[in-house]
Amino acid sequence: MNVDPTTGLTLQAAPSWAPDFLTTPFLGGIALADIIAIVVILLFVLNFVMMEIWLERKVAGHVQLRRGPLHVGPHGAMQSPADVVKLLTKEQLIPSAADQVVFPIAPYLVFIPVFLTFLVIPWGPLVLFGNLVLRPFDLGLVYMVAIPAVQGVGLVMAGWSSGNKYSLLGSARVVAQLISYELPIVVALLGVAMMAGSLSLTTIVESQMTRGWNVFMQPLGFVIFFLATMSEMSRTPFDIAIAESEIVGGPFIEYSGMRWGMFYLAEFAAVCLNSALTATLYLGGWEPFPGSRALGLGWLGDYFGVLFFLGKVLFLVVIIQWARFLLPRLRIDQLMDFAWKLLLPVGFVNFILTAVLQIFGFAWFAVGLGVTLAGLATLLTVYRIRRQVSAPLAPAVA
Amino acid sequence: MAVANPPHDLVDAPPGEAIERNLETVEMTVNMGPQHPSTHGVFRMVLTLEGERVRNVQSHIGYLHRGAEKLGESGDLEGYRKAMITLDRTDYLSTFLNEHAYILAVEKLANIAVPERAEYIRIILGELTRISSHCMFYGAFGADSGATTPFMYAFALREDIQSLFEAVGGARMFPNYYRAGGLREDVPRDFADRVRQIIETCKRSFDEFDALISGNEIFLSRTRGLGVIGQERAIDLGLSGPMLRATGLPYDVRKMEPYSIYDRFDFDVPIGTRGDCYDRYLLRQEELRQSLRIVEQAVRDLPGGPTIGNAPKALRPPKGEAYVRIENARGDFGVYLVSDGKSSAPYRVKYRSPCFCNLQSLNDMAIGAYIADAVVALGSVDIVLGEVDR
Numbered sequence: 203m204n205v206d207p208t209t210g211l212t213l214q215a216a217p218s219w220a221p222d223f224l225t226t227p228f229l230g231g232i233a234l235a236d237i238i239a240i241v242v243i244l245l246f247v248l249n250f251v252m253m254e255i256w257l258e259r260k261v262a263g264h265v266q267l268r269r270g271p272l273h274v275g276p277h278g279a280m281q282s283p284a285d286v287v288k289l290l291t292k293e294q295l296i297p298s299a300a301d302q303v304v305f306p307i308a309p310y311l312v313f314i315p316v317f318l319t320f321l322v323i324p325w326g327p328l329v330l331f332g333n334l335v336l337r338p339f340d341l342g343l344v345y346m347v348a349i350p351a352v353q354g355v356g357l358v359m360a361g362w363s364s365g366n367k368y369s370l371l372g373s374a375r376v377v378a379q380l381i382s383y384e385l386p387i388v389v390a391l392l393g394v395a396m397m398a399g400s401l402s403l404t405t406i407v408e409s410q411m412t413r414g415w416n417v418f419m420q421p422l423g424f425v426i427f428f429l430a431t432m433s434e435m436s437r438t439p440f441d442i443a444i445a446e447s448e449i450v451g452g453p454f455i456e457y458s459g460m461r462w463g464m465f466y467l468a469e470f471a472a473v474c475l476n477s478a479l480t481a482t483l484y485l486g487g488w489e490p491f492p493g494s495r496a497l498g499l500g501w502l503g504d505y506f507g508v509l510f511f512l513g514k515v516l517f518l519v520v521i522i523q524w525a526r527f528l529l530p531r532l533r534i535d536q537l538m539d540f541a542w543k544l545l546l547p548v549g550f551v552n553f554i555l556t557a558v559l560q561i562f563g564f565a566w567f568a569v570g571l572g573v574t575l576a577g578l579a580t581l582l583t584v585y586r587i588r589r590q591v592s593a594p595l596a597p598a599v600a
Numbered sequence: 601m602a603v604a605n606p607p608h609d610l611v612d613a614p615p616g617e618a619i620e621r622n623l624e625t626v627e628m629t630v631n632m633g634p635q636h637p638s639t640h641g642v643f644r645m646v647l648t649l650e651g652e653r654v655r656n657v658q659s660h661i662g663y664l665h666r667g668a669e670k671l672g673e674s675g676d677l678e679g680y681r682k683a684m685i686t687l688d689r690t691d692y693l694s695t696f697l698n699e700h701a702y703i704l705a706v707e708k709l710a711n712i713a714v715p716e717r718a719e720y721i722r723i724i725l726g727e728l729t730r731i732s733s734h735c736m737f738y739g740a741f742g743a744d745s746g747a748t749t750p751f752m753y754a755f756a757l758r759e760d761i762q763s764l765f766e767a768v769g770g771a772r773m774f775p776n777y778y779r780a781g782g783l784r785e786d787v788p789r790d791f792a793d794r795v796r797q798i799i800e801t802c803k804r805s806f807d808e809f810d811a812l813i814s815g816n817e818i819f820l821s822r823t824r825g826l827g828v829i830g831q832e833r834a835i836d837l838g839l840s841g842p843m844l845r846a847t848g849l850p851y852d853v854r855k856m857e858p859y860s861i862y863d864r865f866d867f868d869v870p871i872g873t874r875g876d877c878y879d880r881y882l883l884r885q886e887e888l889r890q891s892l893r894i895v896e897q898a899v900r901d902l903p904g905g906p907t908i909g910n911a912p913k914a915l916r917p918p919k920g921e922a923y924v925r926i927e928n929a930r931g932d933f934g935v936y937l938v939s940d941g942k943s944s945a946p947y948r949v950k951y952r953s954p955c956f957c958n959l960q961s962l963n964d965m966a967i968g969a970y971i972a973d974a975v976v977a978l979g980s981v982d983i984v985l986g987e988v989d990r
Contacts, residue, residue, distance in 0.1 A: 262748075265749055266748070266749050266752035266753075267752050267753060267756050268752060367628060367630050368630070371630075371649075371652075371971070374651075438746065439746065439818050441746070442972070445746065445972070446637060447637060447638040447743055447744050447745075447746060447975055448638070448971050448972050448975050449971070450636065450637060527748060527749050528747070528749060528812070529746075529747060529816065529818055530742070530745040530746040530747040530813060530816060530818045530819045530822060531745065531746025531747075531818070531822075531972070532746075532818055532821075532822070533821075533822060533970055533972045533973065534652055534970060534972065535652075535970065536818075536821055536822075
């Protein structure tokens with residue numbers, strides 16, 4: 203890897219077989235290979251998101267005694283492209299009560315940050331394609347927290363500019379939700395950063411290969427991160443911002459056509475993004491299974507790492523979708539309580555435990571064990587307290 | 601005090617105070633319905649909100665008013681059957697149950713006897729209607745609290761029951777099947793077998809219903825302790841059905857004043873302990889099972905024989921009045937009929953509908969709660985707007 207002398211950031215490590223004209227930086231450090239990679243990854247992400255929308259409808263169908271899309275393409279696989287074409291041809295209405303400038307640009311502010319964040323994800327190992335990440339710069343962890351937060355601005359703009367009371371309520375909920383759930387995410391990530399000793403996503407993956415996956419070393423952090431990102435994406439059971447049975451879609455209520463489609467593309471892209479981040483930070487990135495190198499199977503990850511990574515992403519995506527179709531929605535005060543009274547304190551417990559165990563120099567195994575036990579104990583206690591509060595479930599019979 | 605000259609006022613005010621004065625929270629009025637997805641049809645409530653809190657609820661009903669009672673009085677050709685046609689379209693989820701009430705009133709007015717077989721079939725169809733209606737509640741209540749899947753499970757079971765209704769009465773929603781002195785025609789030959797099949801399906805489905813959301817932590821936290829109505833208050837408001845029984849009062853017309861042949865069946869009346877939304881939900885879950893018990897017994901004892909007595913097609917009951925009440929899926933449903941002794945149509949038709957009374961508890965439940973709670977509380981009433989507006 204070569205380092206930029208002025209910024210001190212690591213630049214992309216190009217594969218050895220790449221010709222020079224591809225890797226020579228010409229525009230503020232950007233090489234032709236970078237541009238190609240950006241285009242390829244964005245196209246890939248867009249297609250992945252389309253596939254994910256189809257998958258969600260299939261999962262929904264099978265959970266709900268239905269079949270989901272069936273008729274466009276084999277098993278309805280072309281349903282998402284068909285929907286996009288339909289949305290593109292639809293009229294885009296701007297209500298007369300809406301702000302004529304802010305209303306049309308809000309969807310882009312929701313859509314773009316999600317796609318920008320994909321740029322730091324390490325998709326695969328160094329061996330074949332160089333580091334399959336566009337900018338493996340050392341602040342990847344900070345970047346991935348900071349950029350998606352811009353989404354909130356877009357949603358507030360959408361909700362406020364619509365000139366509709368329901369969408370205003372929705373955007374008020376978005377603000378409250380985003381601010382509350384940024385904190386547990388950051389606190390959970392502190393543990394990850396401490397374990398790896400780095401803020402670079404590539405280094406975090408590499409360190410998990412030698413030491414064991416973070417999901418075992420940081421189980422509490424994993425749960426907090428997973429739940430908090432689900433809330434950030436406004437997915438069920440945290441979907442109070444769009445809550446169809448209460449505020450009828452919240453900020454999206456006045457949108458139509460592709461502008462409306464942008465919000466949904468952004469939502470599904472966020473699901474994909476956060477699954478990718480969870481896989482990177484906690485599930486060992488592109489490593490096929492824990493300890494593959496120790497077993498002499500490191501080549502599996504080295505050559506087919508991208509596939510394993512996508513497999514993990516898909517697994518997490520299905521879990522998020524599954525939750526959507528099984529759970530009711532939390533109320534706004536319960537949502538806030540969950541973030542401030544449960545996730546954040548538990549996150550600090552996780553943070554302090556990780557720090558203490560690391561300073562006192564236990565073996566890595568002990569770190570994992572201690573954090574795991576503490577996590578289980580905390581969760582069990584919370585669960586039992588909540589159960590005790592609930593009374594028996596059967597009705598009396600007169 | 602009104603700010604006469606805002607800039608000057610701001611300059612004069614001590615630091616901090618000026619900002620506070622401008623940061624007053626303002627109440628917002630939101631119109632929910634009649635096109636809102638969770639107002640169960642065309643109910644409209646105007647919510648006064650302070651942030652997320654509901655400070656006042658103003659209900660508006662009548663969007664579906666069709667004059668069902670008045671129309672029922674004008675049946676010159678159809679006679680006493682016409683009111684039943686419009687009655688079906690009021691509470692479109694309790695059709696067989698309400699037809700039962702109406703036909704009992706007609707039979708009481710004209711003093712007509714009913715064959716055994718017709719009585720049993722009426723019980724079976726009525727209790728299946730209750731199951732079908734409670735399925736609808738289950739699905740809609742799940743959707744109100746944010747879970748989309750219960751709706752699909754509830755409708756899968758409802759589909760079986762509606763198909764049976766179609767086979768029996770020729771229509772899925774509005775059967776118009778009961779006649780004074782019995783039934784319009786006998787049930788299909790495979791009726792008993794199909795009912796037994798449905799009983800098996802129901803048993804499986806009810807367990808699935810429970811597994812889906814009954815013990816769900818989020819569902820519990822959303823519904824428990826919400827919309828509590830005390831027993832006294834419930835009686836004052838005139839609540840009935842699950843809304844009343846959830847407060848702990850075992851009041852069920854089927855037990856209190858057994859009509860038809862309900863005294864022959866063995867079933868329990870579930871009651872709640874806290875009177876909150878969760879109790880109402882749980883109670884209806886238990887009622888599903890109790891209704892099934894009645895259906896099981898009725899189909900076991902189903903006798904043969906005629907399904908209609910020898911009542912005249914065109915009724916001309918003697919001068920008088922009759923009031924009959926039954927327990928329908930939503931509560932105490934009453935039918936009041938007056939005959940003038942001359943015409944072949946009722947002189948006066950009046951329904952005592954449970955939803956209309958139950959809906960009055962909305963303000964008690966929603967004021968002071970969150971918007972999301974108001975939606976769930978409204979869902980727990982299990983209203984059918986056709987019946988509220990009539």
